[in-house]
Amino acid sequence: MQLAFQKGSRSRVLGGLLLIMMAIFVVRLFYLQIVMHDDYVAQAMQEQVKPLTIPAKRGLIYAMDGDKPIQLVMNQTVYTLFVDPATVTKPEQVLETIRKIAGGNLRPNLDKLIAKKDTRYQILGTKLTRQQAEMIKKEELKGVGFQEVSQRVYPEGGLAAQTLGFVNAEGKGQYGVEEALHDRLVGTDGLLKSVTDISGVPLTIGSGNINRPAKDGENVVLTIDRNVQAKAERALAEGLKNTGAKEGSVIVMDPQNGHVMAMANLPSYRPAEFTKVTDAAAFNNATVGVPYEAGSVIKTLTVATGLDQRAIRPDSTYVNTDKIKVGDREIGNATKGQTGTITMQKALDYSLNTGMVTIAQRLGDGTINQQARNTMYEYFHDRFGLGEPTGIELLGEARGNVTKSDQPGAAVQYATMSFGQGMNVTMTQVISAFCSAINGGTYYRPTVVAGTLASDKTTFSPTNPDVLRKNVISQEASSQLRSMVHEAREKFHGAKDKAGYEVGGKTGTSQTLKDGRYVDEQTIGSYLGYGAGGDGTPRYVIMVQVSGKDMNLEGGKHAMPVFTDISNWMIDYLKLQPKG
């Protein structure tokens, strides 16, 4: 525009003032919009963009029902009722309303909680149902709010309680697979970062919106077979009832892949009522968490070592005098009278300690020398995995302890180790070792996870068995061992098994340490055995252990009936063929 003002006109003054003002504005705008642009965008983002967390659904846990997964836990949304005491205007009305609608879910001393005016958050009630929450919301009480909380529901009650664990009020998995597999189950919360209007309603405009959907946790399918588990729990409970034992554990494992089909511990609890458990010991899974001296069941592994090293054959003989000297110590048999020249089979049948010490000696030069000890350590520790965590997906697995072969006084210790004393192992270690000894020599990492189930709840992706070691013993040694263990059972207890099926087993009675001393009046009874199909392939391995304070419990008398009960049931359940 042409500034056609007349010279000396005061329009020039006004025009000049206007132009100066406009120039200042433009400079200021340049500063605000160009120079400080990023700064203001950041400020705008800060107040416009509100992050919303989209909670991920915790993965479900399934058990197997035969060859199909079946849901073991469910998720249920419940509501936590809270108030902001600072903004509550009518506390009496709030209390009256919530007492009327959700009386049973409220915390004590509500009137004190709601009166804490200097706080902004007080939980008044938990686990309200959606219906209760909706009813309270309708009252439009000022300062009252709800938080959605996901809660586990257990349609199977206390089934596999210690294997499952539970989820605490903060949504953290505790014990069992809930804790061990927490990271897989919990998923990743989603994030919705969106430009919102002033009342927080997301807008479709604006850039840099983030919409990261929640990644729900994995649905984990356990190897636990709900039927086997239920049977194991029933059989164990009955066994305890019949024998008066206080505590007991059972593991049922598939020797062909290391799958734990059942894992039962008594006493137990119901995960839904975890808050009512007074003794935290009930949460512990003794089969993985409590190392002990396994006793005579270990003899199967000593025999396996001897067979694999060709130090013995099933019909090898030795002279049994019911006692044997190792160093300056004399070791005796629990079962006396089978003296004379006897076979190793007989030594196993009668669970003779002298036989096992003899095998240990034959691994060396006739004494339990360094070579013998090295060989035993290699088998027990390196091959069978005793004294090391197995890597099962359960929390709190104990390591146990197998003394190294070069320690002073090791000869005597290794002599006792040959019949299951002088080392601490867990049931899971023993059963896994036994599985590898009878399945042809493949050590599978014991596992409770069979695979995952896609979110459609039908597509099952199995996890491949994890072979940790191959040929821990030879195929030949394995089949020799199997037949020895079978014969050992058949000789005395064969009549209890279903006719025509190959079942083998070995008793164990371990002394326990009481005030630092081995005692005979408090023993743990255990039984370890297997059942095979018609083709001679072992299909299940069962280990039972019963104990009680100041109780003298024997493998044959107290643990074996539980084994027999489950074993016969398994033959039917797995529809095994009789021997051809």
Next chain:
Amino acid sequence: MRPMRRMVQGGARSVAASVRKHKPDYQILLYMWLIMMIGLVIIYAIGPQRANVLNNAYGTDYYDSTYFFIKQTVSLAVALLAFALATVTPYQLLLKHAGKILGFGFAACVLLFLFGNVVHIDSIAQCSLGACRWFTLGPLGSLQPAEFVKFGLLLFAAGFLGARATQGLINDRDKTLIPLGVIVAIALVFIIGIQKDMGTGIAVIAILAAMLLMAGLKYRVWLALGGIMVLVGIAFILIAPHRLERVTTFFSGDSSNVDDAGAYHIAHAKIAIGSGGLTGVGIGNSVQATGYLPEAINDSVFAIMGETFGFVGLVGILGLFTALLMRLLKVSDHLVDIRLKLIVAGVFGWLASHVVLNVGAMIGIIPLTGITLPLLSFGGTSMVFIAAALGLSFQLSRYTAFGSKLESSSDNARQQPAWAARRSTRGRTGSKP
């Protein structure tokens, strides 16, 4: 200054009568129209958000998404009508009845005061925070008497000051300044004192300041009056807590606490403008309009335009206002009749003060006064009156004189103004032969 006074004394009125009526300055209409259209676009874009915010706030669905757009369109139509009316109504008639228009404005103010502050009839007087500024006219909307006062004062002061300038008494304290001071004081008592409308008050002062300057008031006196106004302004600020707050907010700068409403307003205006960047977020993408920025549709529309159109857009809008204002100034400059010259100068002061006060507040260099951005802000009264004022200026642009005409018009001046001689040689100034 001296030659001008001589010229005026020489009897400009007779010359004015001799200036032949010619085509008006269509650029005034063009710029006004462009600014109005930009305003309509922005109202169209943020209207739905504004409706949403209000519906949320009141829990109703009273405001349709096109509510504001339709109302603004109606306002524009009425404003254009006012423009047309002011264009065709002979200025002589308006000048003749200037006193009555001003009197009507004052009477309306008294009435508003009675209804609003004395008997409290809310259905007639629209008040907020004790400040009653509007009459409620039912379905016709609302009416702000201060706008009548502004318009009336513009005409009245033009007649009065024009007469005094012709008499050479423009600097006379007793005959010019004191009578004018009394009238202005009455206006300010109503507008700032009772209606608590600092922005409109400043606009009134700006109108008169522009007129006095153009009328040939001595700079010394002009500056002295300005000084008095500043002192009076400070006094007004000090007696009204909300104004003091705004000023303290302003001087405490960017670090001010956003809890304070004024600081919040300015901070968010700056966020809106700053986040617009060079080219803006685009039409319909304003986020600040979704409730963050107060008065997004009215007083803060400039900030929303900053967010929407960016630096380029705001400079363009300021350019349009500048062009319009310079056009007014040029018309004023070339009017021969001193009264008409003063009217257009007053319109310039009116428009300029609104633009400067509004924009300055939005970009944080002038304290917030709560004044509309003419032709752009949502709201009828302000738009209608500014359009009427522009319409009057448009009418008066037909009486400008250029070059030889001005020269001949001042031939009886004892001292030939230097500019008159030179102007005649310039061609492209739209001069009429």
